[in-house]
Amino acid sequence: MTAVQDVQLDRLDARLIDLLAAEPRIGVLECSRRLRVARGTVQARLDKLLARGVIRGFGPELAPAAIGFGVTSFVTLEISQRHGHDPVAAHLRQIPEVLEAHTITGSGDMLCRIVARSNADLQRVIDQIVSYEGIARASTIIALAEQIPYRVLPLVRSAAAGGPTAGGKSS
Template sequence: MDSIDEAIIQCVVRNARATYAEIGRAAGLSPSAAKRRLDRLVATGAIRGFTALVDPQALAWHTEAFVEVYCAGNPTPADLREALDGIPEVIEACTVSGGADAMLYLLARDIPHLEQAIQRVRSTAPIQRTESAIVLSRLLSRPRL
């Protein structure tokens, strides 16, 4: 990975739909050279995919929460992923250090919808209990590198 690859990655993180000409300008390459470098980054797994960031307001899902998950026993991260994969309101899930076993980010239409989603999380083995914090306002939201 060199500075050209980093420039390409930063360009597509800002705009996954950037043209090869735009990517080339950002990295100091011709469009065809930018395509070859981008294809190589995808082939090697440095770039795992391209995505659209959807504004939750567009879905009319306005309620966000962070949920700490506490498990019974000692489930593996793969077990937790499998247990949570079927709950579409779980947008992100991470294992964490500290008292909780995992931290979830949930998105729902409203409080009743959020409550139903949290109940589905709680009823999923091996989850024993949860603690939730509802998001009141978003202060920063940046694309990830």
């Protein structure tokens, strides 16, 4: 197992993450007051969560639609095997509308979440994506409505409460 898989969270970690998610600008002293633990405890927990990669940042969460990118779609890419994933990922990083990309199993090689200002603009973004010679084919699905936004807090709460593990057993 990798170090990330071995990370354990307890209820205090979960409460701290919950508090930071609800109020990202809250200070360590206020966290300690609300959690009813010493300031040093909060700072040590926060440092550990950051060092282990559990918390990756404190930046604002943005809604692409609120800044003019109202079309969300998912694009499955088939990649020419002689080019590989890394050069394709480097190409995709240059396109601001590509929000994330993952290598995948199945019929495609990479799955991307992209945004655009309109359906016509989506065509421009897709054309830009497939302009790289390492991409053999793209298949696009347009999202109609977000039913469950990206979330991790329920997962944190479950992990801290000893919920099901990857093997399906409770810890």
